Amino acid sequence: MRQRLQNMNTLRNQILAMFLLVMAIVLCFVGLTTYTRVSALIKNNAERQLKQTANEATGRLETLYRQLDMLSSQVMTTAEVQKLLSQHTFGQRASLQQRQSLMQSVSTFQVYSDGIQAFDLYANNYSSMFPLDDTTLSGRIGAAWIQQVDLARGKLVWIGPDPKDSNYFLAVRQVRLIDHWFASGGYLLIRVNRSYFDLGEQGGRQHNELMMLLDRNLSLITSNYEGNSKAVIQMNGQTIMIRGKEYIQVGQKSELTGWKLVILTPISTVLEGITVLRTAIIVSGCVGFLICLLCSFFLSSMITRPILRLIKTMRGSRLGEMRPSPEVQSTVEINELTKTYNQMVEHMNELIQVIYEKELVRSRSELKALQAQINPHFLYNTLEALFWSLQEKEEEELAELVVAMSELFRYTIGSEGTSEWVTFSAELEHIEHYMQLMQLRMGERLTWEIEVAPGCLTVRIPKLIIQPIVENAILHGIGNKKGPGCVSLTIKADTTTASWLVKVKDDGPGMDEETVLKLMHEHDLGGITNAKGNGMAIANVNKRLQLYYKDQSLHGLSIRSNLGEGTEVSFLIPGDESWHEIQ
Incomplete structure (x- = not known):
């Protein structure tokens, strides 16, 4: 078995295995990267769409809230309301006929909004001006809420669900007397239909979306979720689990009302098309692997076949038979290898001649160097002969100049050591x-x-x-x-x-x-x-x-x-x- 494995350790098999390993790694990396990136992109797009939906819904709720604030402001600033509350504040009680007339006048404002069920007016001592019964404001909403309304100084205060009827919400604002330096004159209680803040439940169910609207105290105003909304509200994170199902959570808080809108969308709905992509990636990877297998086998055979032929020729050279390898049409590298081997065989007999010529050139160079040393000595000898000739003729000055010239040449051309x-x-x-x-x-x-x-x-x-x-x-x-x-x-x-x-x-x-x-x-x-x-x-x-x-x-x-x-x-x-x- 071991010998069999050693025989399989050929260059072709190594190239084939390496190509397949590299291609498998590349295909897995590309597939996983593509799947992860596309999934993240789809999630990010879904989150952006959900945030856009939340912004639009929050804007609609703010519009409804402004409408409610505007109508209640118009009611409490009417001349009849201001006059009746002013008289009551300063000790003059309103008659039954005045209260009935005022109730009919205020009821006309309800036609401007489908969400307002009724306006209730209470005096400064919490007694009811209308409806015509014996209820008091403290008995209706409690002293704690009245204290918050007083602190709001005329601004609309959201109470929440009506304790007497869960189909309505309550909102209260303090009536300020304009002619008496905006002193407190009473309270205006607004009853709002629950359907007034409808979040589009039908559209949400078509997309399996869950919507919840919370007030400043995180109390539920409305929701299309039939389960325990409080438990969902307490969950934190971008994704949450509800009944074994994973949801993307997006929240949007209104700067005007302080309310928070929460939208939940199942991740399975967002990624419902990702299974097709996963299948396409797997099929593409398998097809690519098969194509790579065939190409790698063909390429490895094409590379190793000329090398095996060259090895066979070189084995003959080892036995003393120096003959060139036949050239074949292959890659540039294989052709260059064959060409180089043939040149080596061709030039083996010329190597001795090349070495001989180099030795001959070196000998000639040494000879020229010796001749170059002789030439300066010939110049020095000539000047010395001229010097002695001038000495014999007693030309001392010229003789000294010749010595100076000789020393000048000797220093310039070269001196010993x-x-x-x-x-x-x-x-x-x-x-x-x-x-x-x-x-x-x-x-x-x-x-x-x-x-x-x-x-x-x-x-x-x-x-x-x-x-x-x-x-x-x-x-x-x-x-x-x-x-x-x-x-x-x-x-x-x-x-x-x-x-x-x-x-x-x-x-x-x-x-x-x-x-x-x-x-x-x-x-x-x-x-x-x-x-x-x-x-x-x-x-x-x-x-x-x-x-x-x-x-x-x-x-x-x-x-x-x-x-x-x-x-x-x-x-x-x-x-x-x-x-x-x-x-």
Whole structure:
């Protein structure tokens, strides 16, 4: 069994299993995500619709409440009511005929609203003005409610169900006497039909919705729920369980009345179409899995067939038979693999020849390097022969210039044991030789001064870092000046930066500020060369300083010049341990 499983561990089976696993995970994830998102979307839409319904129902209830408030306000402000209550308040009792006439007059207001059953008027001492009986207001609603009505000071106060008849609701407001500084004159009791606050029970039942209307004290005003409404009201949460059925609960409170409208909708009604979606997702997942199975089997076979053919060919190469594998039309990767193998077989015999040619090229390169070392020595030998020839002719001055030129070439082309770094001492010696040659050209017009701190002579600096600056001072400073000129080179310690300050100054014609700024900008861009077009440029010196001392906080070349006073170029070289000892 184990051997059988090992034989099945092929590349094709691995690709097939991996594709099927990935597709199964993707289909399950997409199906679950789609089902969850759609369910949540349907619930959210249902909640929004329920809130819209609650807002509309609350607005209708507020309209009915305003109508009730307006009619009762009109009743208590009529002249007859104000006059009769005013007389009664100040000790003049109303006759039976006045009470009957007032009752008929007030009854005419009931035609403006189908929900008002009757208006009852009570005097300030709670006695009944009409109806014509011996009932009192305290016996009708109780002293506690009368106290709340007094505190409301003329506003409508909702009592709730009529204790004598559950088919009616009661509301009371205090009658204020307009002609007597709005003093309390009595009470107006309004009896309202229960159907006045009908919530549309028929429509709610068609959608299996439950509606409950509660007053400020959470007492039930009306409801289409036949069970225990109080138990439902006490349940909290967005979804609640009623008789084993899950409902979505939406509540809306009226700012005008303080009443709360609660609407309950079964979740099963909201999600009644989700079963179709669930079935569609399952069927789509099964069909997709079967399609993926067929495609994975075909793809894995297409990938592994050329590889098996190549393996067979390579087994023959292991036995000493180096032959190329036949090319077949397959994927780009398989074709590239076959092509690479065939190239390897084809180039195996050429490998020795390639190695031989490389060795030959290396030998020739070494020979050229030896020749490059011989050429400078030929130049030095020629100059030395010229020197001895001048010595024999007693041309001492020319002989010294030849020595200076020889040393100049030896320093520039290369000297023993040095490459890119030299000491200050070697660089200054090179500058002396260069000055001697330039004096041969310019004669008495050129003089120079060199002032060097002794402690810097052993400090190593980049080769030819000072000479191009001296060359520019001679060519552009002294060369453009009428009469004799002087170039001074100063190297001293800079205590603020723990560095050596190198300063080259000439007394030539100088430059204005605009030219100096332009010069600084151009050498930052690396675009300046000397006047003759050969040698190193100032920009090259500045770039070398930045490259050699990139880890140091140096600022490159600094140029200062004034018209008629000459030009000064300076830069800093980081100090070594000897610099600290000198300080």
